[in-house]
Amino acid sequence: QEQLVESGGGVVQPGRSLRLSCAASGFPFSSYVMHWVRQAPGKGLEWVASILYDGENKWYAESVKGRLTISRDNAKNTLYLEVNSLRSEDTAVYYCAKEAIRGGLYMDVWGRGTTVIVSS
Amino acid sequence: QSVLTQPPSVSAAPGQKVTISCSGSSSNIEKNYVSWYQQLPGTAPKVLIYENTERPSGIPDRFSGSKSGTSATLGITGLQTGDEATYYCGTWDNTLRAGVFGGGTTLTVL
Numbered sequence: 001q002e003q004l005v006e007s008g009g010g011v012v013q014p015g016r017s018l019r020l021s022c023a024a025s026g027f028p029f030s031s032y033v034m035h036w037v038r039q040a041p042g043k044g045l046e047w048v049a050s051i052l053y054d055g056e057n058k059w060y061a062e063s064v065k066g067r068l069t070i071s072r073d074n075a076k077n078t079l080y081l082e083v084n085s086l087r088s089e090d091t092a093v094y095y096c097a098k099e100a101i102r103g104g105l106y107m108d109v110w111g112r113g114t115t116v117i118v119s120s
Numbered sequence: 121q122s123v124l125t126q127p128p129s130v131s132a133a134p135g136q137k138v139t140i141s142c143s144g145s146s147s148n149i150e151k152n153y154v155s156w157y158q159q160l161p162g163t164a165p166k167v168l169i170y171e172n173t174e175r176p177s178g179i180p181d182r183f184s185g186s187k188s189g190t191s192a193t194l195g196i197t198g199l200q201t202g203d204e205a206t207y208y209c210g211t212w213d214n215t216l217r218a219g220v221f222g223g224g225t226t227l228t229v230l
Contacts, residue, residue, distance in 0.1 A: 035219065037165075044122065045157070045165065045208050047219030061218050095164055104153025105210040105219045106170035113164060 002026040002109045004096050009114030012086050020114055022079040022096030027109070030054075030074035033099040035107060036081045038092040047105070048094070049081065086118045123148060124209055124222035131228040132199055140194040140225045142209030148220055149211055154192040156185055157208045159224075165208065169194060199229050 008020040022034070036048040049060045049070040058070050069082040079096050093113040100108035125143040132138040142154065154172050157165040167176055169185035172192065184195040192209055209222040 037219075037221075044206075044224040045159075045210070045221045047210070047221055050219060059217055059219075062216065100167075101170065103212065104155050104171055105212055105221075106153065106155045106167065107157075107165075107210075108167055108170075108176060110164040110166070 002098070004098065004109055004111035006094060006096055006111040006114035009094065009116045011117045011119055013120050014086055014088065014118055016086050017082065017084045018086060018116060020081040020083070020094055020096075020116070022081075022111055024077045024079065024098070027098065029072075029077040033102060034070075034072060034079045035097045035099060035105075036068075036070060036079075037095045037097055037107075037110075038090075039095070039113075040089070040092040043092075046092075050099070051079070083116070086116075088118050090116060091118045092116060122223040123213060123216070123220040124211070126207075126209060126222035126225045128223070129226045129228065131230055133230050134199050134201060136199050137195065137197045138199060138227065139196075140207050140209075140227070142192045142194070142222050144190050144192075144211065144220075146190060147215035148190075148213040149187065149192055150190045151214055152212045154185065154187055154209055154211045156183075156192075156194045157210065158203075158205045159208065160205045168207075196227070201229050203227060204229050 097107035156169040172187040
């Protein structure tokens with residue numbers, strides 16, 4: 001059974017950093033493009049970042065460029081998202097998702113999400 | 121302001137049909153496949169349609185997708201109360217080099 005489990009969320013002060021993790025199981029992790037998608041309270045889905053199979057190619061939403069870093073460890077079947085200089089607008093549920101087929105943002109497996117609250 | 125434009129809400133009676141539109145541009149919908157997601161309150165999104173018209177296994181044929189030019193449409197027939205959810209379209213934008221979602225459409229089954 002394909003599964004993604006996020007962790008690392010919590011309440012964090014503005015300006016601090018946080019690293020989110022996403023543990024994958026049930027599929028060959030290194031063969032798939034992976035994404036982070038976030039959802040602020042009461043708002044819609046916001047695509048944040050994605051990373052190619054080998055971790056060399058990465059793409060980011062303009063709104064987070066320079067502050068967020070996506071990475072992966074294929075040996076550990078784990079996806080990461082480092083969020084620096086946290087702002088109130090980073091408060092959201094962060095989902096990791098597996099892209100089933102390259103192209104068209106077809107994400108067939110999602111985690112349950114991890115919640116980040118930026119507050120002093 | 122989302123790159124893809126969806127109506128904020130739609131509604132219809134049980135058993136009826138509804139369509140949800142997703143309007144984009146030549147840099148996203150026109151040149152890339154579109155996916156559609158259903159999100160029930162408090163849960164992660166679930167894919168309903170991929171590659172414009174394809175349904176993953178387990179998704180009933182009451183759900184359908186289409187695309188024409190810079191717009192895509194999700195259709196749902198035989199509406200059930202369990203279909204009440206927020207629906208999102210998504211695709212890749214070649215100019216932004218980024219994934220993009222619509223703002224979401226909340227479906228109410230009256």
